Amino acid sequence: MLRGALAALLELEADLTVVGTAGSGSEAADVVAETAPDVCLMDIQMPDIDGIEATRLVRERSPHTRVLIVTTFARPGYLRAALDAGASGFVVKDAPAEQLADAVRRVHSGLRVVDPTLAEASLFEGTNPLSEREREVLRLAADGRSAGTIAAEMFLSAGTVRNNLSAAIGKVGAANRVQAARLAQEKGWI
The missing domain is CATH 1.10.10.10 (Winged helix-like DNA-binding domain superfamily/Winged helix DNA-binding domain)
Structure with a gap:
């Protein structure tokens, strides 16, 4: 339901077109391989493989596709892992629709987009100490x-x-x- 709502919101933007949706991490990587979008929106928690591994797959299969993580899991460790996997941005789902559309545009233009509160927390939490x-x-x-x-x-x-x-x-x-x-x-x- 949320996936459909995000797609519908983005389709309302005159300069954005949704070319596909997926219900799992591996399906997302497959859809990207078939459609080669400019930007792929990805969640962290998904069936089969998580959004971090799916981001790696997307970047391998379609290197020009930029990944924007859109999630409710605003955790500093996820931010670092997503960026390390090749994501260009990380925003939380409770952001207003116009901010999401702006984040897609910014990522498409080659900029990094990171939720400011999460970026601050990431700076103070440090890196993951676990092997x-x-x-x-x-x-x-x-x-x-x-x-x-x-x-x-x-x-x-x-x-x-x-x-x-x-x-x-x-x-x-x-x-x-x-x-x-x-x-x-x-x-x-x-």
Whole structure:
């Protein structure tokens, strides 16, 4: 419903044309490969692959297409990850429609567009301190999986998983792995 509403709002702009919509990250990458739009609007949380990975795919399949992240998940870690993946902008969904249209135009012209509040938070939050393995272990631990279960899924020893969990807990300043996962999710680090 929201995807359709955004498309309809953008179609009201005389200089903007919506050439396709998608319901998942991989579908978005496929639609971009078929239509080669100037700008692709992308969310962070989507079925199958997330918006960060989908942004990478879009940029690989259509290098001239610029990606503008439009999301409710205004987290500093997501901003950094999106920019690192090749996004040209990051705005929140509660912005007025005219601001979204302006953001599309600005990204199309080659400028970067970042929500100012999120940019400020990103400066003060710092970068994600977690290694890729620590992020993956925390993602799996977030839904209550045991160290043994995580070890089996990642083809690691339970000791290695516990070491990674311990390191992640220390890096985010948490008391336990549940709190570490929650804090890392809130900051957009996992």
